[in-house]
Amino acid sequence: MPVSVFDIFKIGIGSSSSHTVGPMTAARRFALSLADKQLLPAVQRLQVDLFGSLALTGQGHGTDRAIILGLLGESPDTVDPDAMPLMLEQVRASASLSILGRQAIAFAEKSDLVLHRREELPRHPNGLRITAFGADGQPIDRETYYSVGGGFVVTESEFDRSADVSEELPFPYHSATELLDIGRNQQMSIAAIARANEEARRSPAEVDAGLTRIWQAMQDCVQRGLAMDGSLPGGLGLQRRARQHLLALEAGKQERHAELLNPLAALQWVNAVAFAVAEENAAGGRVVTAPTNGAAGVIPAVIHYLARFASETGQTEIFNFLLVAGAIGSLYKENASISGAAVGCQGEIGVACSMAAGGLAAALGGSNAQLENAAEIGMEHHLGLTCDPIGGLVQVPCIERNAIAATTAINACLIALRGDGRHLVSLDKVIATMRQTGADMQAKYKETSLGGLAVNLVEC
Ligand code: SF4
CATH class of the missing domain: 3.30.1330.90 (D-3-phosphoglycerate dehydrogenase; domain 3)
Structure with missing residues (x-):
C-alpha cells in the first residue's frame, strides 16, 4: 500500500x-x-x-x-x-x-x-x-x-505489519508496474493517481495546505542555509559553503570567464541550494526529510531549479513534483529500504535522486513512462553507493553528495524526456537490485563509520 x-x-x-x-x-x-x-x-x-x-x-x-x-x-x-x-x-x-x-x-x-x-x-x-x-x-x-x-x-510488534493495511485507497499499488497499469487503464497521470490516494485520506484543501507547508519549509530552509557562514558543529571544522557558492554565482556575471561560467549557472545554483539544505541539516536545523535527512538537499535543489529556470512553473507543477516524488519514494520504502543503515547510501541519496528525477519529469510534462524511466535512471547510477560518514557526522561525504545527486537527477530527467519511455531496466528491477545490493553490502559500509572514507581520512 x-x-x-x-x-x-x-x-x-x-x-x-x-x-x-x-x-x-x-x-x-x-x-x-x-x-x-x-x-x-x-x-x-x-x-x-x-x-x-x-x-x-x-x-x-x-x-x-x-x-x-x-x-x-x-x-x-x-x-x-x-x-x-x-x-x-x-x-x-x-x-x-x-x-x-x-x-x-x-x-x-x-x-x-x-x-x-x-x-x-x-x-x-x-x-x-x-x-x-x-x-x-x-x-x-x-x-x-x-x-x-x-x-x-x-x-517490535509493528515491524512485520505493513503500514495502514486497513486503509482503503482508490488506487492501491505495490510496484511501479502496477502504478503504470493504473495510469494506462484509468487514463490518469501518476500525479493524479497520487493525489486521488491522498484525497482519500484528507480533504483536497488539506492536501493542498500540506503540500504548501512542505514547499514553504523547504524554501525557508534554503533561505537560512544561504544566509549562514562559519563552521559546522561536530569537530571536523568543515566550513559552510552554500553562501559562497551563491555569492560567486552572482559575482560571476562580471567575471573574466563569464561566457564560460554562465552556461553552468543552473548547475551552480543547484549546488548552492543543495549545500544550503545539507548544511542546515548538519547544523541540526529545521529541514524536510526527503526521504531522509542525509539526502534532504536533493529534492529542494531540483524543485528550486525547476522554479527558477523552467518557465511556466507554478503551484501545480511544484505540487505534482512532490506527489510523484512521494509515490516513487513509497515504492522504495515498500520494496527495498530508505535507510542507510540497512542498504547504504544508495537507499538515501540514490532514492532522493530517483524521486527528484521522476518528480521533475512529471513537472515538465513527461508521460508516466518517461517519469518511470527518469526515476529508474536516477537510481541505476547510484547502485552500490556505500554509507561511510566521517566522524559519524552527516557532513562528509553527505553534503557534497546532495549536490551531485541533484544534478544527476536533472540529467536523468533530461535523458528520459529525450526518449519515449521505452527502456531496458524497469524501475521495479532497479529497486529490487538496490535491495539485493544492500543485502550483499558489508555491514561496515552501512552507517557504522567503520569503513570507507570514515577510516581512510588522513589525520594531519
Ligand atoms: S553517507 Fe550515510 S549518512 Fe551520509 S547521506 Fe549517505 S546514507 Fe546518509
Whole structure:
C-alpha cells in the first residue's frame, strides 16, 4: 500500500532522519504511552539502550540529544532548534529530566543511555529499547523500537505489519508496474493517481495546505542555509559553503570567464541550494526529510531549479513534483529500504535522486513512462553507493553528495524526456537490485563509520 506523501516528506530537524528524528519520535512515543497507561507517577528511572548503527554513529548524528528531547515531550516537527541547546544543558547540568514535563527523575547519560556498539537487535540495525523502572528498581514498562529510515519508527510488534493495511485507497499499488497499469487503464497521470490516494485520506484543501507547508519549509530552509557562514558543529571544522557558492554565482556575471561560467549557472545554483539544505541539516536545523535527512538537499535543489529556470512553473507543477516524488519514494520504502543503515547510501541519496528525477519529469510534462524511466535512471547510477560518514557526522561525504545527486537527477530527467519511455531496466528491477545490493553490502559500509572514507581520512 503506498505510503502518504506526508509520511515521505516530514518536517523535522537535523541531522539524521533515522538517528535523530526517529529516536526522538520513539522516545516521545514511549513517554506518551507511560502517560496513557497511567504509569508516569510510578517511574523513578529510565534506561535507554541503543544498538547497532544507532550506537556506532548515534553521537555524531545527535541520537543522544534526540532521545532526551523526546523524553521531555518534544516532537521533531515542532521543537524549536534554537531552544534545544538550553533544554539539553538543563538536563545535563542537573542530571535530571522531567518526562513530558510531568514526572521528574534523575537521568545521568553515562549510565542511563547505554551504547551497545557490538550488538544489533534482530530486525534492523537501528534498534533501541527503553525501560522504565519503579521505586523498587524493577521494570514497570519496556518497549523496543526500530528506526527504519526516513523518520519512520515501528515497535517490535509493528515491524512485520505493513503500514495502514486497513486503509482503503482508490488506487492501491505495490510496484511501479502496477502504478503504470493504473495510469494506462484509468487514463490518469501518476500525479493524479497520487493525489486521488491522498484525497482519500484528507480533504483536497488539506492536501493542498500540506503540500504548501512542505514547499514553504523547504524554501525557508534554503533561505537560512544561504544566509549562514562559519563552521559546522561536530569537530571536523568543515566550513559552510552554500553562501559562497551563491555569492560567486552572482559575482560571476562580471567575471573574466563569464561566457564560460554562465552556461553552468543552473548547475551552480543547484549546488548552492543543495549545500544550503545539507548544511542546515548538519547544523541540526529545521529541514524536510526527503526521504531522509542525509539526502534532504536533493529534492529542494531540483524543485528550486525547476522554479527558477523552467518557465511556466507554478503551484501545480511544484505540487505534482512532490506527489510523484512521494509515490516513487513509497515504492522504495515498500520494496527495498530508505535507510542507510540497512542498504547504504544508495537507499538515501540514490532514492532522493530517483524521486527528484521522476518528480521533475512529471513537472515538465513527461508521460508516466518517461517519469518511470527518469526515476529508474536516477537510481541505476547510484547502485552500490556505500554509507561511510566521517566522524559519524552527516557532513562528509553527505553534503557534497546532495549536490551531485541533484544534478544527476536533472540529467536523468533530461535523458528520459529525450526518449519515449521505452527502456531496458524497469524501475521495479532497479529497486529490487538496490535491495539485493544492500543485502550483499558489508555491514561496515552501512552507517557504522567503520569503513570507507570514515577510516581512510588522513589525520594531519
Ligand atoms: S553517507 Fe549517505 S546514507 Fe550515510 S549518512 Fe551520509 S547521506 Fe546518509
